[in-house]
Amino acid sequence: MKKLVPAVLLAAAAAPAFAHPGHDTTTLTAGLVHPLGLDHLLAMVAVGLWSAAAFSGVRRLAGPALFMTALLAGAVAGAAGWGHALVEPAIAASVVVLGVMLAFARRLPAAAGLVLVAVAGSLHGLAHGAELPAAGGFAAYAAGFLAATALLHGAGLAAAPRLLALPAVVWRALSGGVALAGLMLLARA
Template identity: 40%
Template sequence: MNCKTLTALVVIAANLPGQALAHTGNDHIHGIASGFLHPFFGLDHLLAMIAVGLIAARLGHSALFRLPLAFVSAMVAGAAYALTGVTVPLVETAIITSVVLLGAALIANAKIPVTLTITGAATFGFFHGFAHGTEGPAAAPLGHILGFVGGTVILHITGIAACHLLARHGTGPMPALRIIGTGIMGAGIGLAFIA
């Protein structure tokens, strides 16, 4: 995937939520904006979503698309489940655990089966989505969901692009991915102490 393709994908993803509800009221616009910004201003969400992109790019082949798709699909399911009013215990613990484990996966570079990796990404996505769903504006839940889907896709693409850029420079991406993974895992551990 070249830089022009990645740039085009980012532009398209950034505009999808706005285009989907361009002719609706202000509540939906507010919902889209709050949903879109949520992954960028929550360090736990930001790190996990970039890590999913990095891992997807490192695995390559079908995982390049299947891993982010599993995360986003489960995230939407988690948000929809939250809108039913049901409570799920230990959501924040699961989110912080996802940051630590995704960082550890980058460090280890283990040969984990793609199916298991996708299942893990979907599980993490569900908890991230549940948190998004509980924190969104009640007046515009659909707009909020569309917004955070757009934000998440951009963060996944950012991780994928970063991995591809690292692969083009030096001896390969693994030393840099291990450093990034150490930072992500360390941040997750830090978040566990302040949560």
């Protein structure tokens, strides 16, 4: 855990240069790096944290699996031209929603949480797909962003037991920090 937090913070600090328009979207490496932008990083780790807080056992994988399925579907739709100007503010808003979901993870009905996770995944996917050039390498790029997404979800799942063991006020402060970061991203979108 002590090594995970600095690594995530370092990646978040370095990643805005790669976030969204104007970066390579044709390679596996580009796909691996893209989710390290602050908006994607917060959302994907939050999904892992929420899923671990909301479910037990193998069911904890429901949130990440649904997010990745919706992410890929959204990317296909975005590559087909379904992306629009409101996708960036919607992604920022999804970070706010995921932060709030973390704060109320054990009180939010699982079905409602999974719907919100799917919507967030599809929005993040639209952004990924809309960035592809007409002659883009969708398969390699998609493999990269799906692998990075799985790793970020895994980081959230792995960190959750220790974070959930902290006093509730600390969990709420972390959740509020995610929501606040989403509001800051929304203000910039």
